[in-house]
Amino acid sequence: MKLNRCIDHTLLKPDATRAQIRAICTEAKRHGFMGVCVNSAHAAFVVQELKGTGTKTCCVVGFPLGAMASAAKAYEASLCCELGAAEIDMVMDVGAAKDNDFLRVEADIIAVLQAISGRALLKVTIETGLLTDEEKVLACLAAKRAGAQFIKTSTGFALSGATVSDVRLIRETVGPDMGIKASGGIRSKTAAQALIDAGANRIGASASVKIVEE
Numbered sequence: 001m002k003l004n005r006c007i008d009h010t011l012l013k014p015d016a017t018r019a020q021i022r023a024i025c026t027e028a029k030r031h032g033f034m035g036v037c038v039n040s041a042h043a044a045f046v047v048q049e050l051k052g053t054g055t056k057t058c059c060v061v062g063f064p065l066g067a068m069a070s071a072a073k074a075y076e077a078s079l080c081c082e083l084g085a086a087e088i089d090m091v092m093d094v095g096a097a098k099d100n101d102f103l104r105v106e107a108d109i110i111a112v113l114q115a116i117s118g119r120a121l122l123k124v125t126i127e128t129g130l131l132t133d134e135e136k137v138l139a140c141l142a143a144k145r146a147g148a149q150f151i152k153t154s155t156g157f158a159l160s161g162a163t164v165s166d167v168r169l170i171r172e173t174v175g176p177d178m179g180i181k182a183s184g185g186i187r188s189k190t191a192a193q194a195l196i197d198a199g200a201n202r203i204g205a206s207a208s209v210k211i212v213e214e
Contacts, residue, residue, distance in 0.1 A: 003189070006196060008035040008058055008087075008181070009208040012156065018045065025049035027209050035087060037204060039063065040080050047084035058087035061112065064157040066091030066127065070108045074115035081119040088116060089152055089181070089204075091125045092143070097135050102142045109146035123150035123181050123202075129160035133169060140173040150202065154184030161185030164198045171199030189214040 009028040011020060021042050028036045029050065036046050037058040046057045059080040062073040070093075077088050090112050096104035109124055116122060124143040128136055140151050151170050153162040161184020170180050182195040183204030189211050192203045205211060 003192065003196075003203075004032045004212050005034050006201065006203050007031075007033045007192075007208045007211065008037040008183075008202060008204045009033045010037040010156075010183070010204050010206050012037065012039055012060060012063065012206075014039075016042070018042075021045060022049060025055075028055045029053050031209065031212055033208060034202065037087075037089060040076055040085075043080050043083040043085050056086040057084060058089060059085040060125075060155075061088050061090040063089075063091055063125075064155040066094045066125070070111040073108065074111045077112045077120075077122075078115040078117075081116055085120055087121045087123065088112065089123045089125055091127065091155060092139060094127050094130055097126070097131060097139050100135075100138075102138050105139060106142040106146045109143055109148055113147055121150065122148045123152040123179070124148045125152040125155055125183075127155060127158050128153045128163070128166045129158040129184075136166065136169060137173045140170055144174050144178055148178075150179035150181050152181040152183055152204065156184040156204075156206075158184070162195055162200075164194050167195050167198040167200050186211070 035056040035058040093108045126139040162182035179201045181202040182200040186205045187207040
C-alpha cells in the first residue's frame, strides 16, 4: 500500500480552530490520506468536509487519558458514529492495566464496541509510553479478545510515542491479521517507513504532509 494511504492526518490540540481543521481536511484530500483524525467536537464538520472523497473521518474517544467511565466512552463513540465517523480511536483504561486488571480493560473496550455496533472500525490506544512490556502484551491481548480491529501505540500526549521496538512487540503479540496504528512523534518519511516495516499498517501524524513530500 502506498504511504499516503497508510496515514491518518491528525489534529488533536485543544485549541484547534475551525480554520485549522478545514486546512487539514484540504491537505488530506490533496494527498489522498486514509483518514483525518480529530476530537469528537469536530466530527460533523470533518464528515462534511470529506464527503465524496476516499478519506475517512476518525474520531478519538476517551482522549487523551482513557480514565473516563466506560459508559461515557461508549456514548461518545456512538455519537461520533451517528455523525458519520468511520473509525474510532479509543484510549483504553490505562489505570486498569497498571492495576493488572485486564478484565476491566477488556470490558471497557467491549462497551465501546457494543456502542459502535459495527458502524465503525475500532482502534484501541494502549499508551505504550506508560506501560511495561508485559503490560503492553496483556493490553494487546485484551483488545484482541474484545474484538477491536487495531492496536494504536500512543496518544502523543504521554512521555513517549511510537517506537519500532513497540510495534514489533505488538505485531508478535497480536499476529498478522490485527491492525497496528503507530502514532506519537512521527515526523519524517524515514521514521514512518521504519514503523511500517516493523509491522504497522497505519501511521497517525500531524506532520503528514512533510512525511509524504520528503
